[in-house]
Amino acid sequence: MKFGLFTCGYQRAALEDAFADAVRFGYDYIELWGGRPHGFAPDLLSGDGAEVRALIRRFGVPVKVYTPEHNAYPYNYMLGSPRQWEDSMEYLEAAIRAGAAVGAEYTLVSMGHSGGLPPQERTRRLERSLLRLADAAQRLGHALVVENLTPCESDVCTDLDSYAALLERLDHPALFGMCDAAAPFVQGEDPADYPRRLGSRMRHLHLVDSDGVSETHLVPGEGVMPLGRVLRDIRAAGYDGAATLELVTHYIDAPSRYARLALERAKELHRPVFLHVETQKGKGYSYAEENPGEYHGTSGFDIDTGKAFQAAGTNFSNEFGLYLTELGKQDKRICAITAAMKYGTGLNHFSHAF
Numbered sequence: 001m002k003f004g005l006f007t008c009g010y011q012r013a014a015l016e017d018a019f020a021d022a023v024r025f026g027y028d029y030i031e032l033w034g035g036r037p038h039g040f041a042p043d044l045l046s047g048d049g050a051e052v053r054a055l056i057r058r059f060g061v062p063v064k065v066y067t068p069e070h071n072a073y074p075y076n077y078m079l080g081s082p083r084q085w086e087d088s089m090e091y092l093e094a095a096i097r098a099g100a101a102v103g104a105e106y107t108l109v110s111m112g113h114s115g116g117l118p119p120q121e122r123t124r125r126l127e128r129s130l131l132r133l134a135d136a137a138q139r140l141g142h143a144l145v146v147e148n149l150t151p152c153e154s155d156v157c158t159d160l161d162s163y164a165a166l167l168e169r170l171d172h173p174a175l176f177g178m179c180d181a182a183a184p185f186v187q188g189e190d191p192a193d194y195p196r197r198l199g200s201r202m203r204h205l206h207l208v209d210s211d212g213v214s215e216t217h218l219v220p221g222e223g224v225m226p227l228g229r230v231l232r233d234i235r236a237a238g239y240d241g242a243a244t245l246e247l248v249t250h251y252i253d254a255p256s257r258y259a260r261l262a263l264e265r266a267k268e269l270h271r272p273v274f275l276h277v278e279t280q281k282g283k284g285y286s287y288a289e290e291n292p293g294e295y296h297g298t299s300g301f302d303i304d305t306g307k308a309f310q311a312a313g314t315n316f317s318n319e320f321g322l323y324l325t326e327l328g329k330q331d332k333r334i335c336a337i338t339a340a341m342k343y344g345t346g347l348n349h350f351s352h353a354f
Contacts, residue, residue: 001235003207003266004064004244008033009255015039015052017256019059025260030061031244032102034068034095041068041091044098052102064106064242065145065204066099068092071112071154077129078112078122078156089129093136096144106143106176106203109133111156126156130170138174145176145203150183150215160189164197178204179234180246182217185210185225192233202239206246207231207266217246219258220265228269321346325353 005027010018015038022030032039032052044052056063070076070092077088092109099107114122130146137144148154148163157163167177179194179202195202209223210216220227245266251258282288301308328334328350338347 001231001240002028002064002242003263004029004031004242005259005263006031006033006067006244006246006248007039008035008067008246008248009251009259011035011037011249012252013255016055019055019061021256021259022061023059025263027061027259027263029064029242031065031067031108031246032063032104034066034098039066039068041095041098044102045094049098049101056103063102063104065108065244066095066102066104066106067108068095068098070095071110071149076112078114078117078125078154085125085129089132092133096133096136096140096142100137100140100142104142106145107137108145108147108178108204110147110149111154112149113154114156116155122156126166127170130166130175131172134170134172134175138172143174143176143203145178147178147180147204147206148183149180150186152186152215158183159187160184160193160197167198167201176203177201178206180206180208181225181227181230182206182208182210182215185230186212186214190233191230192237195234195237195239199238203241205234205239205241205243207243208246216250217248218250219247219262220245220269231269317344317346318349319346321349325349328354 005018005022005025007015007018007030011033019030021027034041034044036043038048039052040048052063068091070088071078075088075091077085077092080088095109096107111126114125117125130144134144146167148157148159151158157166163177167175177194177198179191179198181191184191184194206217207220207227209218209220209227210225211218212224243266245259245262247255247258247262280289281292324334324336324347328336336347336350338345338351342348342351
């Protein structure tokens with residue numbers, strides 16, 4: 001899994017600082033927030049895009065995702081008059097061009113609040129908007145990722161069922177889904193159900209901790225989400241792609257400190273786990289407990305006496321063990337290493353002799 005730094009928390013600093021921190025702390029990519037003073041789509045298309053591309057070359061960290069600021073003030077394609085909707089569409093189409101221009105693999109948009117539109121009208125507006133934006137991305141050979149939000153932020157497709165149904169219904173080749181771990185968690189859903197349900201349509205992950213009741217994004221370890229299990233389950237469900245540590249304005253006063261802390265904790269969650277289970281061979285059967293080696297692999301035997309129904313004939317392992325024992329008696333340099341089953345490998349003879 002690749003971890004990304006979100007530049008929203010650096011809006012009071014130079015964009016260069018975010019790139020420098022990404023290198024210094026070991027992030028794999030940048031998720032570029034599209035708001036002033038850096039990353040605003042009209043500014044990127046008016047010359048600032050060249051500065052971003054220069055930073056990419058200088059620091060060797062790609063901008064994988066471009067996330068334009070919207071769904072609050074002043075742009076929200078789910079709310080407002082037809083003229084305002086058109087203005088929002090033109091802005092987001094410009095954002096898609098800006099994302100492609102800085103080399104991002106995809107532009108990420110979310111679903112804002114409709115202000116309580118009737119359900120059918122809400123659905124029509126949402127589908128019309130996303131299809132238009134997906135078409136714009138497709139024309140550029142780009143992709144569009146749409147993010148659902150918590151019920152605190154949106155009244156559109158906040159749960160997995162309606163979100164997955166939307167993507168299935170639109171079925172656009174340039175339109176993909178994602179999971180912000182906080183959104184399902186505050187609703188009592190399992191974030192790992194997103195890759196299970198979305199499959200190949202899932203393109204992105206926002207990995208954050210949560211207080212369990214609001215949209216607040218917290219540094220891993222500062223909330224109540226069982227992130228270790230969540231991350232393991234997400235990977236087990238088949239998603240092992242990009243994961244942005246989406247720290248927003250909650251940590252704006254010290255972005256470097258928390259960017260470092262978030263990545264350190266995320267990598268702790270991501271590390272391999274070696275599970276050593278100690279067992280007792282033959283547990284519950286006295287004959288096997290007393291001589292587990294002989295019962296590691298056995299032919300039929302009388303369960304009451306533990307004796308084999310018929311004497312076992314010789315085999316390659318047995319003959320090998322006898323021959324090796326004779327060689328060991330002649331040459332003291334010979335030692336034998338068994339795969340924890342001396343009877344099965346014929347090395348019981350060697351063990352008894354030496």
